[in-house]
Amino acid sequence: MSAKIERDAQGRKQARYTPWLLLVPGLLWLIWFFYLPLYSLFRMSLSTKPSRFAVPEFGWAWSNYSQAFSQYGAQFQRSFTYALAATIAALLIAYPIAYVIAFRGGRYRNVLLGLVVVPFFTNFLIRTLAWKTILGNQGPLINLLHTIGVLGPNETLLRTPIAVIGGLTYNFLPFMVLPIYVSLEKIDPRLLDAARDLYSHTWRGFRKIIIPLSLPGVFAGSLLVFIPAAGDFVNSYYLGNAKTTMIGSVVQDQFLVQNNYPIAAALSFVFIAIVMVVVAIYSRLLGTEEIA
Amino acid sequence: MSAVVGGAKKQREQYGTVTSPAGKLGRFIINLFAAGGLLYLFLPIFVIVAFSFNQPVGRFNAVWNRFTFDNWLHPFADQALVDALLLSLKVALLSTAVATVIGTFMAIGLVRYRFKGGGLVNFLLVLPLTAPEIVLGASLLTLFLAPTMLLFNISFSLGFATIVIAHIMFLVSYVALTVRARLRGFDWTLEDAAMDLGANPTRTFWRVTLPLITPGILAAALLSFALSIDDFIITYFVSGPSTTTFPVRIFGQSRTATPPQINVLSTMILLVSISILAIGTLVSARRTKRDSA
Numbered sequence: 001m002s003a004k005i006e007r008d009a010q011g012r013k014q015a016r017y018t019p020w021l022l023l024v025p026g027l028l029w030l031i032w033f034f035y036l037p038l039y040s041l042f043r044m045s046l047s048t049k050p051s052r053f054a055v056p057e058f059g060w061a062w063s064n065y066s067q068a069f070s071q072y073g074a075q076f077q078r079s080f081t082y083a084l085a086a087t088i089a090a091l092l093i094a095y096p097i098a099y100v101i102a103f104r105g106g107r108y109r110n111v112l113l114g115l116v117v118v119p120f121f122t123n124f125l126i127r128t129l130a131w132k133t134i135l136g137n138q139g140p141l142i143n144l145l146h147t148i149g150v151l152g153p154n155e156t157l158l159r160t161p162i163a164v165i166g167g168l169t170y171n172f173l174p175f176m177v178l179p180i181y182v183s184l185e186k187i188d189p190r191l192l193d194a195a196r197d198l199y200s201h202t203w204r205g206f207r208k209i210i211i212p213l214s215l216p217g218v219f220a221g222s223l224l225v226f227i228p229a230a231g232d233f234v235n236s237y238y239l240g241n242a243k244t245t246m247i248g249s250v251v252q253d254q255f256l257v258q259n260n261y262p263i264a265a266a267l268s269f270v271f272i273a274i275v276m277v278v279v280a281i282y283s284r285l286l287g288t289e290e291i292a
Numbered sequence: 293m294s295a296v297v298g299g300a301k302k303q304r305e306q307y308g309t310v311t312s313p314a315g316k317l318g319r320f321i322i323n324l325f326a327a328g329g330l331l332y333l334f335l336p337i338f339v340i341v342a343f344s345f346n347q348p349v350g351r352f353n354a355v356w357n358r359f360t361f362d363n364w365l366h367p368f369a370d371q372a373l374v375d376a377l378l379l380s381l382k383v384a385l386l387s388t389a390v391a392t393v394i395g396t397f398m399a400i401g402l403v404r405y406r407f408k409g410g411g412l413v414n415f416l417l418v419l420p421l422t423a424p425e426i427v428l429g430a431s432l433l434t435l436f437l438a439p440t441m442l443l444f445n446i447s448f449s450l451g452f453a454t455i456v457i458a459h460i461m462f463l464v465s466y467v468a469l470t471v472r473a474r475l476r477g478f479d480w481t482l483e484d485a486a487m488d489l490g491a492n493p494t495r496t497f498w499r500v501t502l503p504l505i506t507p508g509i510l511a512a513a514l515l516s517f518a519l520s521i522d523d524f525i526i527t528y529f530v531s532g533p534s535t536t537t538f539p540v541r542i543f544g545q546s547r548t549a550t551p552p553q554i555n556v557l558s559t560m561i562l563l564v565s566i567s568i569l570a571i572g573t574l575v576s577a578r579r580t581k582r583d584s585a
Contacts, residue, residue: 040435
């Protein structure tokens with residue numbers, strides 16, 4: 001009945017066809033609805049569409065790309081600047097939270113982790129609208145800042161780059177906290193003892209042991225914040241003004257409002273190309289293989 | 293064994309317990325930062341819950357006017373919003389079910405077997421997660437708008453089906469990677485044991501493998517459901533003019549009005565989610581207790 005089953009060190013079976021039977025449904029779905037759409041987006045980016053209601057026709061129209069760059073260079077630059085600022089801000093806020101939960105959480109660790117996730121059970125748009133209320137001109141925060149003189153009488157919080165960056169930071173914060181927590185939680189407690197024996201000062205132990213070992217989490221978290229932040233248009237729409245439009249806003253507007261599909265497709269392609277280059281350089285610098 | 297683990301845990305909790313004044317100050321500062329961070333996380337939530345009790349002036353529920361129970365007495369007053377929420381639930385249930393099944397298959401295929409091409413499959417699986425949502429939405433829309441010869445010109449009309457297709461697409465990778473992470477370290481020789489005891493492969497899967505990997509699958513399904521119901525950007529691209537999910541409805545409506553029912557329904561969703569989370573934590577805590585006893 002039971003044939004002898006060969007397994008390798010991880011307990012995996014050598015097989016030729018069975019794994020593919022399991023993989024095929026998912027792979028087909030991804031190829032049909034992720035990889036093929038990328039191809040059709042690329043085709044669209046080289047198509048021409050002379051008027052709003054014309055049917056786009058493929059024609060190696062590389063001019064779409066030069067037009068995308070020359071017209072929307074500012075939005076590209078702004079998107080990546082805002083996303084970088086939001087990533088750094090999220091790192092600064094998330095690290096202490098993850099650190100305290102991992103090392104001081106004790107038996108309340110899971111409860112504290114739950115607390116980090118709970119705010120994100122409300123919808124993304126509703127949270128951003130709530131920030132609009134908090135930062136708004138009739139809110140209490142602006143009054144306080146006016147009273148203590150941090151803001152001049154005519155200065156506002158809402159509809160500024162700071163508000164947009166703040167919104168981006170907030171909305172993607174759990175994606176920073178969770179990976180950092182995971183990498184801190186994995187640290188062998190004996191290493192911490194060794195650190196205490198070797199370095200009399202806690203700060204040196206922190207710098208030499210904890211920070212290097214948490215880098216994979218920082219790496220994963222930064223990408224998980226940077227990528228969605230760079231492509232977002234909701235925060236800029238609710239919390240910003242006409243001068244804070246990001247590349248996502250332009251793609252959305254060109255696609256869904258102006259129906260200028262070729263330009264929107266070219267913009268999307270340039271955007272994804274820049275993101276890939278940033279990710280590649282970044283993974284070289286920090287040198288971690290495991291993203292997921 | 294368990295005593296050693298317990299001892300290690302105790303020591304870990306003590307890390308950073310230093311007596312020097314500088315160390316104490318550092319410890320205080322980092323605790324303060326973490327508490328501030330949690331407060332920052334909850335600030336908008338307090339606002340959302342508080343404004344569900346607000347009597348708005350005009351059409352926008354953005355400025356505090358006065359306390360009222362009216363919104364909670366009529367939580368379903370905005371019919372279009374309720375319809376949108378029901379549609380979101382339908383989309384989330386269907387896409388979670390499909391994505392969980394095919395994603396789990398992929399995870400099992402990847403973890404259980406060694407075969408040529410595994411690295412490539414892995415790459416194909418991770419790439420969608422690194423693509424910005426706006427690109428996912430835009431590329432799917434071009435596919436749906438301009439069917440290619442490659443697919444025998446199958447055409448799609450934007451609506452319920454295209455939303456579900458899109459959601460399954462971005463959920464599959466999440467499910468496959470979450471379940472795969474949980475399957476690593478799974479003792480596959482248990483299957484051999486079952487078969488040695490006379491169970492056929494089908495029975496082995498249903499009676500041995502599935503019960504053991506169920507917690508991982510359940511976690512992936514919950515994550516998928518949450519991601520699906522919250523998704524705005526991709527859905528906004530592929531939903532078309534007449535099909536409106538909860539987030540799309542809020543975005544479309546927010547230009548002209550924000551009824552307080554948005555806050556009431558959000559608070560309800562929040563309460564339900566917290567309850568599910570609390571029950572899950574309690575059950576797993578009890579299980580750990582039972583297992584270690």
